[in-house]
Amino acid sequence: xxxxxxxxRYEGNPIVTAKDLPSxxxxxxxxxxxxxxxxxxxxxxxxxxxxxxxxxxxSDDSIHWKIEPDRVRIHSQDPExxxxxxxxxxxxxxxxxxxxxxWCNDYHGPTIGLASTLDFQSFEMICNCFPPFxxxxxxxxxKIQGHYAMLHRPSDNGHTPFGDIYYCTSPDLIHWGKHxxxxxxxxxxxxxxxxxxxxxxxxxxxxxxxxxGVVLTCSGYVYSAGGAILDRDExxxxxxxxxxxxxxxxxxxxxxxxxxxxxxxxxxxVDETTRRISLYYGCxxxxxxxxxxxxxxxxxxxxxxxF
Numbered sequence: 019x020x021x022x023x024x025x026x027r028y029e030g031n032p033i034v035t036a037k038d039l040p041s042x043x044x045x046x047x048x049x050x051x052x053x054x055x056x057x058x059x060x061x062x063x064x065x066x067x068x069x070x071x072x073x074x075x076x077s078d079d080s081i082h083w084k085i086e087p088d089r090v091r092i093h094s095q096d097p098e099x100x101x102x103x104x105x106x107x108x109x110x111x112x113x114x115x116x117x118x119x120x121w122c123n124d125y126h127g128p129t130i131g132l133a134s135t136l137d138f139q140s141f142e143m144i145c146n147c148f149p150p151f152x153x154x155x156x157x158x159x160x161k162i163q164g165h166y167a168m169l170h171r172p173s174d175n176g177h178t179p180f181g182d183i184y185y186c187t188s189p190d191l192i193h194w195g196k197h198x199x200x201x202x203x204x205x206x207x208x209x210x211x212x213x214x215x216x217x218x219x220x221x222x223x224x225x226x227x228x229x230x231g232v233v234l235t236c237s238g239y240v241y242s243a244g245g246a247i248l249d250r251d252e253x254x255x256x257x258x259x260x261x262x263x264x265x266x267x268x269x270x271x272x273x274x275x276x277x278x279x280x281x282x283x284x285x286x287x288v289d290e291t292t293r294r295i296s297l298y299y300g301c302x303x304x305x306x307x308x309x310x311x312x313x314x315x316x317x318x319x320x321x322x323x324x325f
Contacts, residue, residue, distance in 0.1 A: 024315060024316055025309040026309060027269065027308070028308040028310065032271050032301050033305075034085070034305060035305040039063060039087065040087075041065055042064065042066070042085075043064045043065060044063075044304040045063050045085065046064075046282070046300035046301060046305055046306055047062045047106065047108075047300035047303070048300070048306060049108045049110040049119070049284060049285045050077075050110070050287065051110050051112065051117075051285070051287065052287070053117075055078075057076070057077040058075070058077075058110075058138050059285075060072055060110055060119055060121075061073045061074070061085055062300075070105060071090075071104065072090040072119075073085050073088070074086045092142070093141060093142050093143065094142075094143035096143075099145075100131065100133075105123050107154065107284065108284075109157070109216070109217055111156075111159050113159060113160060113166075116134050116136060117138070118133070118134050118157055119134075119135065120132050120147075120156065120157055120168070125146045125150060126150055127151045127175050128151050128153055129147070129150045129152050130152050130168075131145075132145050132157075145191070147168065147188075147194050148172075151173040153171050153181075154170060154183075154214050155168055156215070156218070158217070158225070158253070159217055159218070159219075162253065164189075165188060167186070167188075168185070168186055168194065169183055169184070169200065169218070169227075169253075170214070171212075178211060181203070181210075182200070182212065183199075183202070183229065184197050184199055185197070185254040200248070201246070203231070204231075204259075204261075207231050207233050207244075207266065208231025208232065208233065210231075210234050210239070211231070212230065213230050215227070215228040215229045215283035216283055216284060216285050216286035219288055221247070223257065223317065224247050224249050224250040224253070227245065227248055228243055228264070229244055229245070229246060230242065230281070230283055231243075239277075240280075241281055242264075243266070243281050244262075244263050244264055245260045245320045246259040246320065247259075247321070259320070260319070261324065264311075264316075265281050265299065267281050269301075271301045271305055271307065272307065275301060275303055275305070276302065276304045281299050281300070282300035283297055283299045284300060285298040294313070295311045296309075296310055297310070
């Protein structure tokens with residue numbers, strides 16, 4: 019089974035570009051999920067001032083999106099604690115009827131901001147989960163062993179030349195600890211750093227995780243997407259992890275852009291009836307692409323082509 023058969027790009031890619039918001043320089047690395055009768059998203063918008071903002075977007079079909087012109091405003095009892103509207107690479111997790119947004123927030127350096135919402139109109143700041151520097155905070159969609167759980171990647175203040183994925187837990191979404199190493203770089207396309215992608219999806223074998231890996235080439239960084247299966251009860255234990263990438267920059271819109279050669283998986287929808295996965299990914303830090311895969315084929319591929 020060749021890996022190009024696993025994810026098939028949507029023929030209308032990219033599905034979201036800067037043309038969808040007049041003030042945008044690029045729209046990419048964003049989070050989407052079903053909401054009410056349609057779909058909602060929190061989008062990374064880099065403005066024409068090259069400032070990173072979060073904007074809400076709406077869709078009837080999960081493909082065509084209307085992005086709100088005003089950036090997200092997050093309410094906080096302590097206004098010094100949150101950079102209003104600033105942020106990048108959001109994820110959205112639904113847990114017990116509430117929606118939680120994690121994003122890379124600026125609090126004296128990049129850290130993981132966490133806010134809750136019920137309607138995507140009003141957002142309440144919960145905390146900055148870690149001291150700077152940190153990126154790629156992704157909440158699991160349910161408690162594990164009675165605690166909230168998150169994947170994250172310690173970082174630095176620049177274009178991090180390293181990166182391992184860690185797992186941690188919290189009793190209340192505020193106090194985070196018990197950090198455990200999940201996995202770090204390996205050879206080839208993921209030899210420099212790795213980071214969690216979309217919210218993990220629970221399958222019979224454990225947790226399906228799509229992640230990004232980076233290699234430094236003579237022409238710069240190249241970001242690709244891979245897959246792993248983590249233990250259900252102890253998600254820091256890796257059962258399988260792909261040696262081959264699942265998706266890598268091959269199309270023009272993935273290779274040419276504000277940051278070239280980037281496929282950055284950020285959100286995933288799973289149709290439990292058809293078993294179809296819809297993967298949303300950032301393209302060259304400029305636009306959003308969409309690719310489809312069959313869930314069972316993907317799991318089989320990860321098992322077969324694992325380290």
